[in-house]
Amino acid sequence: MAKKPNVSVEKNRPDGVRVTAAKCVRCKQPVVARFRPFCSQRCSDLDLAGWLTSQYRIPTDETPDGYETEPPADED
């Protein structure tokens, strides 16, 4: 059985940290597999904080699609 050429998009940095071809969604640096989809714990934390902050700011008058509560079942 012939070995297929390695087409993995992952690379190994000299310092041994596994990174991927993907870019950090915050700072566009190479993503570290451990913190996907971010490059570091810091970016992960910052993104989460940003999410929470904007969640608090967004008015919630409208119900997002697919997030409606089921109508109460009319049990007999």
Ligand SMILES: [Zn+2]
């Ligand atoms: Zn980053």
